[in-house]
Structure formats: structure tokens, C-alpha cells
Amino acid sequence: MTSFGRVAARIDEARLWDRHEALARAGATARGGVDRQALSDEEIAAKRILLGWAGAAGLEAATDPIGNFFLRLPGREPALPPVLTGSHIDSQPTGGKYDGVYGVLAGLEVVEAMRAEGIRPRRTVEIVAWTNEEGSRFAPGMMGSEAFAGVRPLDAILPVADAAGVRVEAELARLFAAFPEMAVRPLGFPVAAYVEAHIEQGPELEAAGRQVGVVTGIQGKKTWKVAVHGEEAHAGTTPRRRRKDALAAAAAMIAAMHGAIVDADDVVRFTVGRIAVEPNAPSVVPATAVFSIDLRHPDGATLDRFGATVERLCADHAGPCTVAVTPLVDAAPLIFPAAMQEIVRTTAERLGLSPMALPSAAGHDARNLHIICPSGMIFVPCAGGISHNEAEATLPADLAAGARVLAEVLVQLAERA
Amino acid sequence: MTSFGRVAARIDEARLWDRHEALARAGATARGGVDRQALSDEEIAAKRILLGWAGAAGLEAATDPIGNFFLRLPGREPALPPVLTGSHIDSQPTGGKYDGVYGVLAGLEVVEAMRAEGIRPRRTVEIVAWTNEEGSRFAPGMMGSEAFAGVRPLDAILPVADAAGVRVEAELARLFAAFPEMAVRPLGFPVAAYVEAHIEQGPELEAAGRQVGVVTGIQGKKTWKVAVHGEEAHAGTTPRRRRKDALAAAAAMIAAMHGAIVDADDVVRFTVGRIAVEPNAPSVVPATAVFSIDLRHPDGATLDRFGATVERLCADHAGPCTVAVTPLVDAAPLIFPAAMQEIVRTTAERLGLSPMALPSAAGHDARNLHIICPSGMIFVPCAGGISHNEAEATLPADLAAGARVLAEVLVQLAERA
Secondary structure (H helix, E strand, C coil): CCCCCHHHHCCCHHHHHHHHHHHCCCCECCCCCECCCCCCHHHHHHHHHHHHHHHHCCCEEEECCCCCEEEEECCCCCCCCCEEEEEECCCCCCECCCCCHHHHHHHHHHHHHHHHHCCCCCCCEEEEEECCCCCCCCCCCCHHHHHHHCCCCHHHHCCCECCCCCEHHHHHHHHHHHCCCCEECCCCCCCCEEEEEEECCCCHHHHHCCCCEEEEEECEEEEEEEEEECECEECCCCCHHHCECHHHHHHHHHHHHHHHCCCCCCCCEEECCCEEEECCCCCEECCEEEEEEEEEECCHHHHHHHHHHHHHHHHHCCCCCEEEEEEEEEECCEECCHHHHHHHHHHHHHCCCCCEEEEECCCCCHHHHHHHCCEEEEEECCHHHCCCCCCCCCCHHHHHHHHHHHHHHHHHHHHCC | CCCCCHHHHCCCHHHHHHHHHHHCCCCECCCCCECCCCCCHHHHHHHHHHHHHHHHCCCEEEECCCCCEEEEECCCCCCCCCEEEEEECCCCCCECCCCCHHHHHHHHHHHHHHHHHCCCCCCCEEEEEECCCCCCCCCCCCHHHHHHHCCCCHHHHCCCECCCCCEHHHHHHHHHHHCCCCEECCCCCCCCEEEEEEECCCCHHHHHCCCCEEEEEECEEEEEEEEEECECEECCCCCHHHCECHHHHHHHHHHHHHHHCCCCCCCCEEECCCEEEECCCCCEECCEEEEEEEEEECCHHHHHHHHHHHHHHHHHCCCCCEEEEEEEEEECCEECCHHHHHHHHHHHHHCCCCCEEEEECCCCCHHHHHHHCCEEEEEECCHHHCCCCCCCCCCHHHHHHHHHHHHHHHHHHHHCC
């Protein structure tokens, strides 16, 4: 077995940074961010870039029926379940260069370092880019890891359509056509362990002056689609008593929830991020208003209590309209296995870093892998905690520090019997 | 001069009804309405149908720099300013078959009746279809009549863009290219009088069992564009104290205005019909929310008072965001000249109808013509007062009754010295 720290020493900070810049050109926005939504042309372009690097590094590429991308370094004992690392490369419509991308490129950098060091691990190491983690184009997100882990059947995902009516199924066909020579493996396989590196997307590591975070778990999350139905009418002639104004009702619901879903510690996260009104014309009373709700809290009971508030306030403020509150995601808070937290912590300490334990406020694909194998996460800082924003920023040295921890964690996991 | 009632007797109820049905095929929607927004392909198609009928009736067609369509029956003394009648053929995105269309087709029917009766009026009679009355695609509306009457300079209208960024100027070029043989006259000319027939778009005539309304005036209207600017952020990680949630602020404003802009008599009309949120993704705190406000009241002082409430409540509820409240339309209530109301009323009475005087709750192009010439309006009933809705409906007999009144009013006005 390679002695501790030799693979970490091969991590190339400049290459890792440059690859983030290169991948950010696929879907680059004018304000320095990326718009590379799931299964878009921009994401296909990014996958083509990834495949170029993987080919040069001698990795085997494969996909699966939901379009997850796997880059494989075969181990000495290829019959053993592999160690998996990665994240996603799709982005929000106005996303940054690091969210998701870092986990994939850090994995690739680790494999480059293993090859540079001349080691071949006992278990196969696979880098994965999961399909549609973000869920901004096709909701809800984490489709790739949910399908892989058996959380949601493929049949329930394929018909999902974006705002333009384009279905996941059609975009997957386009993806497979773009990479005709890539093997399509069956969905899901035994995994020895999963480790995901990610920017924190919050302010804690930066505030504490730490380069590496040991992620203890992921806060719980509930999402809903709220559909308010009223009746369209002329804005100039229709008296209030005859109106069924869907946007007026939706605004009352949203305002009431923002007033009620608060806590003294500022821990609960409540967001209405999307709304669509029909016919959405200035002089027509709105007939329908459909909006999204995203609610998160690290404590399961508190999350449930606020969830009940959401459903009650939507019903209370419907006025003359009807409202349908449809739950989409209901993910309880989770804690990663102590052994997975421990290996990240001790590895970081042995590398001379001062890791900090913290929960993840954002959801990640590791949530789904946690169901089928021992899983853990490594965080690196994120400037000002700003993410899901074109201004998302981080430091080359922090990305490299996290990749070094990932490298030595993967070396250890891949040597286990 | 033709004796009273002879042109009215030539009004062909079936032809008038059938032409409404035929025109509704340009932009027909699945639910029986029309989507024929200003300067769209659908509106061009409708103008082509109109031109076919006008050509068969021997009318001269012309347009002007804002794309208003004129169909001209030359008078015996063509140097005299013409009598103008008409309305618009653009629709809301989910509009009905009669809003605007009726005024144009009733005018055409009157000219057909004059020809059938073999009369040629002293003054030229022109039928007009004004450009973009509705304002749903390009806001604010009434562009054609505003430009014609000199209310808004052409230079201020041409750069206006729709939600896709397409400018009025580009769509006008497309319109002119579609009708290369049509004369383009200069903008505006002296008009002897303007009479606009329209469905009421309110419930009063139907409730009173009357076929014809003498429109006394138009209620005042103010519109604004409200732009709320916050900051996009990750929905899972960003604490409330760091958020600048533009939709939360917009919802608070809208809810507060719906709570405050009410009156015991249910006369004030307050509508937020359109909202656009960016980036509009479920797990991103909204960075911007832009919404429309439409406020109407028949009393000028009351309208001003509620207008001040709008501006105050938007400022009060901005929270950590910034807000810009931009006035778009500020149209004071107006009263049509007594002589124009009188000629409609007496003509209807002589035809054996029982006209009812009522104000218009909706805005109409007659508002702008009122500035440059004696103007008036004729209303016909509208089922349930429902308009700006695909379910908009009316009766063939009511449309014909209004056209008979219009015919005899135009005969009288066109014979005046």
C-alpha cells in the first residue's frame, strides 16, 4: 500500500483550478457564472470536455439509463464493489463555476494523482457526474442519484417536463445520441463507499478560517408545488366581489408564510423561488398562480411543524380561489456514519489541516448514496457563503486542500478488503 | 339625404356574426377564444382577412407609421375631414372573439349597408383598426391611437420591446413587408368625429335587459411597473438575516395593496396581473421581481388618493430590497361631449331601442380620439360581464342592434357641413 500522503502530494493545484475555468466556458454567462442546466446543450458540451480529460487519463467512460456519467479507474480486484466519488455538473440558470463541478474535478484530480504516483488501488475507483442535481429545469432535482439508489423509479422520472414541455426522456435520447460510443450500463450497482467533495455554499468555514469541513449530515428538506386556481377577468370592469384573483391569493399565502416561518436562531430556511402566473397580462385578473416552496431545517420534528404551517397557511389564504398544495420532496435530516466522518477528519488532520465539523445546509446527491452505502462529504470554503449565484467564488488553495483530503480518503477506502 | 333608418335596415345580422367567427380563426385557441396579440403573425392573418372583405366592398386601404389600418369609403366632398369609426383587432393572450373586433366589423357592416342602400355620404367614412390597444405584449397599450392623437411620440413607442426582447419597430417592419402594396399615410389627420362601438365588458346592460348603451365617459386609470431588486442566494444555506428576497418583498407589497385598496361601494379596480421573477428557480432566493399594477376609478380625486397608497405601500414593504415604482399610464377620468352622447341616445330611441347611459369601466382608444375630435361610444351587452377571457360571449341580435345605431349615427355625422 502506498504510504500516507504520497497521492495527496501529486494533487496539481493549477490543473485543478484551470479545469474549473475550462469547464465554466460551457454555458458561460456574461456576468462570469454559468447557465448549464440539466440535459442542455451546455451540459453536453461540458461532458465532452470531461470525456477528453478522462480519455487522456486512460479512464473508462460509461453512462446509465438516467444519464449519470461514470469515469472508471479499474482496481487490482475489479470484482470488488468500487469506491465512488463525484457530484454533478449541471447548474442553476444563474449558477457559479464550483457548485457540483468541484466534486467531479476533485475526483478526476485524485485519479490523475494516483496515476502520477503509479498506484493502482485494490478496488476500482469511479468518478460520477450525477444527472440533474439542481432541479431548476426539471423538478425536483437529484434525479440521477435518486434513480441510481432506487429512491425514485425511472418510470416516474422520464415523463417529467421542463417549462417548455420538453420531457426528460427526450433529452436523455439526445444525450445518448451525442455520445454514441459510450457504454450504457444498467441502473445501480453495489458501491463500497461514496465520498462527495463540495463547496460549502454557506459562510461557516470562511468565517472560522478553515480550509476543510467534515460534513456531519444534511438538514431535512420539504418542497411543495402550490397551484392556485381562480378565474381570469377584465381588470377594468370586474368588481372585487366577483373576482377570483389567483395572484392576490398567492401573494397573501406567500406573505403569511414569510411572516410565520421564522425562528429566533435563524436556522429555518423558507423560500418561494419560482412563480408562474396565467395569463400574466397587466390588465387581466390572474386565473392561475403556481409557485414553489422550499423548506429546510436540521431537526426533523421542527421541519414537520413548519411543514404543517405551510399547508395550513396556503389553505387559509385561498380566498375565493381553490388551492392544491402538492408535496414533492420530503427528505428527513440525515447523519453520515461516524466512521465516514472519522476517516475524513483524521485524514485531514494527518495532512496538517484543521478540519471543522459542520452539517450541510444544502442538499446533495450524497443524501441518496447514504441509503445504499457508507457515505460522507468533504467541504471547502465558499466566499461569503454565496452560491446559486454567478458571483460564487472560492480559492485555488482551498480546492487543492480539499482534493488532498479526498485523495488520501479514497486511497484508504479503495484498499479495504 | 337618405331618410332615417334606411341604412340601419340594410345591416345584415348573419354576415356581421359570421365575420366575427371568421376573424376568430386567426389566433383561435383550443378553448374557443383568441390569442392574437399586437403585431403578431395572428394579427397579420386577421388583417389579411379584413382586407379581403374591404377590397370586395370597394374600400381603399391604408396604414400609417404605427401600423393603424384604415379602410376608406370616399365621400362626396373628400376634402372635408372624415368621420372615423372602429376599434382594434389585437387581443389579450387568452382573449375573446368580440373585444375590439366588434367595433371594426360593425364599422365595416355600416359601410356595406351604405353601399347596399346606394348612398355615398358627404364626408368620407373611415374604418380604423388601431395598433396594440391591449398592451399585453407591448406595454402600455393604445399605442396606435396615442401616436395618432399625438399623446405619445412615435420615437417613444418604437423601441418598446416584448418579453422576448422583440421591439415594436421590428414588428412594424414585418407588418409593412406583409402588405407591400398598402399606402403608408403620415401619422394623424383632421377628424370630424369618432364613434367606437364595443362590447360593454361589464354586466350592466345584460342585467338591465338593454341592447344598447350610451357611453357617458371612461373611468380614470393609472398603471405602474414595480421593479423589486434583491440578491439571489442559495435557498438551503442562506440565513434569513442575509437574504434580500425580491419575491418575498413583492408578495408583501401585493398583499398589503389588496388589503388597503378597497371601498364599500366596490367601485375601485385594483389588479396585479403580471409578475416576472428572476432567476425563478425553486431553490434560489429570487433576485428580482417585476410586477404590473392597474388601478381604475371614475373619480379623479379618489383615483389620485389610491394612487398615493400604491406608491406608499410599495415603499413600505421593500424590506431589505430596493424598489422602483415607475408610472406608465396616468389617464384622468373623461366625459364624452354631451352632443355625442345625445346623438347616440336619440338615434337609438328613434330605432325603437331603449338605450341606457353608463360609463365605461374599461379603457378604449376613444380616450385618445376624444383629445382631437368629438368622440363617443356605443356599447352592446356582454354575457355575464366576462371579458379578457376566452369565454367572452354575446348575442348576434345585440351586435346587430348596436350596428344599426352606429349606422344611423354615422349617416348623420357624415352629412354634417
